[in-house]
Amino acid sequence: MNLLSNLLFLFFLCIYSAESADPIYYFCNEDSKTYGGSQTSRNIDVLLNKLVSGTVQNGFIATSYGVGKYQIYGLAQCRGDVSKDDCSVCIQDAAENIRDHCANRADARIWYDYCFLRYSPVKFFGHVDTSGLYLYNVENVTDPDVFNKKLGDLVDQISSEAVKPGSKGLGKGKTDISSFVRLYALVQCNRDLSELNCAQCIAIAIEKFSSICGNKKGCRVLYSSCYVRYEVYPFFFPLGSHESLVDSLVSYKSIMALKP
Numbered sequence: 001m002n003l004l005s006n007l008l009f010l011f012f013l014c015i016y017s018a019e020s021a022d023p024i025y026y027f028c029n030e031d032s033k034t035y036g037g038s039q040t041s042r043n044i045d046v047l048l049n050k051l052v053s054g055t056v057q058n059g060f061i062a063t064s065y066g067v068g069k070y071q072i073y074g075l076a077q078c079r080g081d082v083s084k085d086d087c088s089v090c091i092q093d094a095a096e097n098i099r100d101h102c103a104n105r106a107d108a109r110i111w112y113d114y115c116f117l118r119y120s121p122v123k124f125f126g127h128v129d130t131s132g133l134y135l136y137n138v139e140n141v142t143d144p145d146v147f148n149k150k151l152g153d154l155v156d157q158i159s160s161e162a163v164k165p166g167s168k169g170l171g172k173g174k175t176d177i178s179s180f181v182r183l184y185a186l187v188q189c190n191r192d193l194s195e196l197n198c199a200q201c202i203a204i205a206i207e208k209f210s211s212i213c214g215n216k217k218g219c220r221v222l223y224s225s226c227y228v229r230y231e232v233y234p235f236f237f238p239l240g241s242h243e244s245l246v247d248s249l250v251s252y253k254s255i256m257a258l259k260p
């Protein structure tokens, strides 16, 4: 009996560790169910391989596969501060999970902290799309006036960094709130966006800081076109000399989803 339960335990452990990491959120467009049938499905498989290899190589890819009605457009990207190895793991998990979760849908999106992947029969490149989700830390900051001022200044600074030519849509930075509290913030646009559209996507996300994330210790806006996040702990790379990565969802208790 003991041996059997040990074996069962090992068996489940093996299944569990072979599984890829869960996304923060995914969206399958039910209207796109069985769109294009098996031809589309085969095209999506090829497209996913292209998306994975392109992202591993360059951190970003926007491409398509197939012809006519069966053509599917895809975009995949890693956050610009993430290492090649972490990016590779993330985008492979994303491709695997989206296929499992959104089987037979021609229109789907999947969000992780380190990467994003999307495909659709409609060419969506270059458009600002603010569908996605918000995640926030339920804990409140102790001194909202100081915190919000510092947050506003930091976000202004990293936003202008993100829209500079050559920045690849990434801006990040930190600032001290007090001798005990350091604030970290990062913005990342999808690289298919123009500088103007990147600025617009970030601006919409930041507007939500005051409504949805007002006075919260941390907040994440995960849109289909950009990612904006701030925390009172280190979460981006490279880490400073006395910093270590904090398990990212520990203090988060609420998710608010916006369906595209």
Ligand SMILES: *[C@@H]1O[C@H](CO)[C@@H](O)[C@H](O)[C@H]1NC(C)=O
Residues within 6 Å of the ligand: 138, 139, 140
């Ligand atoms: C944070 O502040 C809000 C608004 O004042 C309040 O409703 C909420 O209970 C607070 N949350 C915590 C965890 O104290």
